[in-house]
Amino acid sequence: MEDWLKASTEVEASWVTVDLAIFTVRGDQLMVLLIERGLEPFLGQPALPGGYVQKRETLHEGALRELKEEAGIDGRQLHLEQLGAYGDPLRDPRGRVVTIAYLALGPDLPTPVGGTDARRAYWAPVSQLGSGAAQLAFDHPAILTDALEEVRRKLEYTAVATAFCRDPFTLSELRTVYEVIWGQQLDPSNFRRKVLNTSGFVRPTGEQRLPPTGRPAALYRRGNAWLLSPPLLRGTGHTT
Template sequence: MDDWLKDSDEVEASWLTVDLAIFTLRDDQLMMLLVERGLEPFRGKPAMPGGYVQKNETLREGALRELAEEAGIDGSRLHLEQLGTYADPGRDPRGRVVTVAYLALGPDLPDPVGGTDAERAFWAPVAHLEDGTLHLAFDHREILTEALEEVRRRLEYTAVAAAFCEEPFTLTELRTVYQVIWGQNLDPSNFRRKVLNTAGFVQPTGQQRLPPTGRPAALYRRGQAWLLSPPLLRATTSGRRD
């Protein structure tokens, strides 16, 4: 990726990059995919996977290629959508670089394998990024903050929570997604009622899963709806959302 900087003609045509904010749940923790940069600038610093878009590929193709090259992950498994464009003049010390950030979500994704100019790739707890334990390169902290809020908001109004679940899933597993990402405990009975009363959110499979203890749990898959009506709203610090 960074070898392009050696060719001035390529640099002039390649000031457009993609970065990926990729989230998954592991051991009931929200995790983000990071790479340790192997080259300057920010050598040795953690960053989101990403890089320059090649001349003959779309933004999405560039994002999927960089993900495969830097982390060894097949992006076809992911829910992938554009998050936003970041173009502050000082965001990259090499020059004026505009990046299109992608938001990517997947269920319990595999261990990544670093490649190209990434020394290694790893899953990092989002809590360690929010509390400052890990400091990200470039403006990736800003992208992270906006990506997290976008995920939390979309859980309210869309069925994107199902992207974190391997199908078929139980309502307890779906509720865990909301609790981990929102950082709120949800009443199991109220959550079940809301999900089942939201048309098209989930579809019963007619099957059950037998847990080590307790009663069998009904299994579901994602339904046909994308927008949730009514939405599932977070509680605010002062009580319920309007």
Template sequence: MDEWLKDSTEVEASWVTVDLAIFTVRGDQLMVLLIERGLEPFRGRPALPGGYVQKDETLREGALRELWEEAGIDGSRLHLEQLGAYGDPRRDPRGRVVTIAYLALGPDLPVPVGGTDAERAYWAPVSELAEGAGELAFDHLIILTDALEEIRRKLEYTAVATVFCGESFTLSELRTVYEVIWGQHLDPSNFRRKVLNTAGFVKPTGEQRLPPTGRPAALYSRGSAWLLSPPLLRGASHPA
């Protein structure tokens, strides 16, 4: 027992943080929320919003608080889920810091406002991060890459695409979500047939939207199903 107590006192102290990979679709582009760090380490470098979890809050509460403090966004209105834990001992130069990453999604989210230790907060096109993503602080490039692949996978098997669309949407708007996240063109007719033949994916609202040109487009809302059967699989030029 004494030996166990002796060994336990030699365990290195660790800290727990939360980081958030927050995505939205704006101007037919997939955007991720970044902050410019106002403090060391990595002062002036872009990073995902996040910070230390306080001793009296849950991980989720810490994630919501950090999102509000650093970007002025109410995360309780977003689709928010845990992505994973990242604990490389060299990920933070301040010491052993384990972070719990969250994935958050929402429709056309507002312009963020930087606060606390964030000099500014802004939306960055995911497509433009490929060349300069190495500038991200800590291991946030790894987290961002994992989060993006998780979204792409979820689009195949769940109705998560509707989270990007708001309360009502056209099938064209839903198709755009798939196209910008998967990075591939989808045939409109085949996509429409696939969506409407998937039970519970979407439901008609009975209303229409009049575009600037062309015919009125029927409006839909998210249906009762979350898991899609059959799934909409990537890899082909369009859903079969």
């Protein structure tokens, strides 16, 4: 018993935070939500929104609160899921901090409003981050990389692409989601055939939308399937 008590007093205290990789499609670009830190450490540097989990809240509740406080966005309207845990002992200069990263997706989300310890919040095009992603605070470059690959993978096997579309949507709008996230052009005819041949992926509303030019486009909503069978696998520049 004495050895156990001694060992317990030598364990370094640790804290739990949540960080959020939030993606949306705006102007045919994949965007990620970033904040400019208003406090040390990493004062003035860009970071993913997040913060400490309070004593009496769940991880999910903490993620929703931080999203609301730091960016003014209601996370209850988003597709929100855990991405993973990150616990490198040196990831935070303040001490041993383990973070639970969340992945959040939504359709054409509004301009964020910074608050609490965020000087400002803004949407950054993922395609233009480049080496700038390495300037993100903490281990957020790794979290962002993992989150982006997870979204790309989920587009192949699940109906998560519909989380980027406002109901109802056209197949062209759905195809744009795949193109901007995968970074490749997809053949419209092949994409349409694959989507409509994937049971439960989308369901027609029976209505049409009249574009400024061209033919009316049929409108759809997400179907009742989450896992796609067959999956829509990433190709070499086009669907087959």
